[in-house]
Amino acid sequence: MPYCTVCKQYADYEYDMMLSNGEHLHSSCLIKLQMRSDEIEVALRRQSSQLILSLFARAKVADGEVASEDEVERLSSELTKLKNTLTAIYDFLPSWPPDWHERKGYLIQQNGSICSSCGEEGDVYLVHEIPLCEDGTNELDNLELICKPCYESMHGPGDIFSSFTLNSSQSEFAPQVKEIQSAIKNNWRIQFDYKKPKAKTWMTRVVIPERLLNIPNSRESGQTLCVEGFCELRQDIRVFALERMQDLELIDY
Numbered sequence: 146m147p148y149c150t151v152c153k154q155y156a157d158y159e160y161d162m163m164l165s166n167g168e169h170l171h172s173s174c175l176i177k178l179q180m181r182s183d184e185i186e187v188a189l190r191r192q193s194s195q196l197i198l199s200l201f202a203r204a205k206v207a208d209g210e211v212a213s214e215d216e217v218e219r220l221s222s223e224l225t226k227l228k229n230t231l232t233a234i235y236d237f238l239p240s241w242p243p244d245w246h247e248r249k250g251y252l253i254q255q256n257g258s259i260c261s262s263c264g265e266e267g268d269v270y271l272v273h274e275i276p277l278c279e280d281g282t283n284e285l286d287n288l289e290l291i292c293k294p295c296y297e298s299m300h301g302p303g304d305i306f307s308s309f310t311l312n313s314s315q316s317e318f319a320p321q322v323k324e325i326q327s328a329i330k331n332n333w334r335i336q337f338d339y340k341k342p343k344a345k346t347w348m349t350r351v352v353i354p355e356r357l358l359n360i361p362n363s364r365e366s367g368q369t370l371c372v373e374g375f376c377e378l379r380q381d382i383r384v385f386a387l388e389r390m391q392d393l394e395l396i397d398y
């Protein structure tokens with residue numbers, strides 16, 4: 146049985162996230178961590194601006210408006226722990242992580258804005274060495290900086306985030322993939338009937354698709370082709386397997 150790596154409670158195969166290292170995660174647990182981290186950052190920012198203000202104005206800040214030094218220290222260490230936990234989760238997220246730009250910034254700081262393929266300095270993309278759809282992770286050692294000409298000579302022209310290739314056993318899904326890609330590009334919603342693994346009935350879902358991804362599975366096929374997007378029924382980001390969909394339609398706004 147799968148358990149959530151954060152809260153150690155039971156996780157549902159269908160509705161929870163599976164990380165690329167095989168661990169499971171409640172999307173609600175991830176959101177709670179992210180919200181707590183945002184909350185602390187805001188509190189610490191407010192604290193430092195209050196301090197600066199009181200220095201300049203020589204104003205006496207009322208008790209309770211500014212957290213004590215102990216409180217700041219406690220919040221800062223909680224924030225560091227949270228960031229470490231989040232980074233470890235983002236490393237194995239089966240999609241692009243929210244801290245993608247920080248990861249890019251870190252690599253540029255370490256190695257300069259230099260293309261790892263041709264060695265030229267200039268504008269660079271951050272890309273996965275082993276792509277996400279082939280079980281690549283977001284760990285720093287699987288990321289590299291590539292210039293636009295090198296990227297395009299490898300993958301053909303186009304937007305870096307829209308590139309998604311089906312593996313040979315998934316060719317039956319090509320028409321749906323094409324439709325979903327055009328929905329993503331045009332900000333359209335998709336509607337489809339969906340059947341959960343043990344469910345007897347189909348339910349109609351309306352989803353704003355964000356990306357296609359291949360999630361590793363333990364069956365012979367090795368990967369499950371999924372679309373990730375905002376589900377209007379659940380009011381949350383969900384992942385849907387294409388093999389459990391039927392009657393896919395595009396809805397424009």
Ligand SMILES: [Zn+2]
Binds near residue numbers: 152
């Ligand atoms: Zn959990």
Ligand SMILES: [Zn+2]
Binds near residue numbers: 265293
């Ligand atoms: Zn290059």
